[in-house]
Amino acid sequence: QKEVEQNSGPLSVPEGAIASLNCTYSDRGSQSFFWYRQYSGKSPELIMFIYSNGDKEDGRFTAQLNKASQYVSLLIRDSQPSDSATYLCAPLEGGGNKLTFGTGTQLKVEL
């Protein structure tokens, strides 16, 4: 059973702060990792993906990957109230095209 673990939260951060969202996964064969944002009642929308160890930056978002530790994270700089949502970590199965979703971390950015 492939597992993806995320702290369900809620994670509360003040506006303008850095939000750090963490995810661990069990499938050692996973090579690509996706972060999605899901607002309440809506479908997921892609934030970014990463497949190399290290950091990948895209605007206010930075994904970090450590395959040895089976750990991936998402940093959100200068958090805004509009960032308040549930963030889903989704490793791509090794050798396949299916995503396994974590339960997500609820982020609340407070004014």
Next chain:
Amino acid sequence: GAVVSQHPSWVICKSGTSVKIECRSLDFQATTMFWYRQFPKQSLMLMATSNEGSKATYEQGVEKDKFLINHASLTLSTLTVTSAHPEDSSFYICSAIQGEQAHTDTQYFGPGTRLTVL
């Protein structure tokens, strides 16, 4: 680009009836589409993988005779919930990838269909 639509966005039906949900890729050809189900406060659970022109591959525990999937073209996949019951009430979401490699071809999600079975 990479827009996926779903229709209807919500549906209410009586127990025992069948409901069809459409998933379309609007600006690209989707070789593979996925169907997910999401219950309140839970994560997305993959139901099946749909490839154009072939039978869908269902995840363990998903009844293929109850959830009929047809991927008749590179832009359209349909999910039919047959003989729906209240426990089938959920948020059904489809996604699509453009090419053969999900490594670089992201799954683009449709807006979802909220099904309520009375």
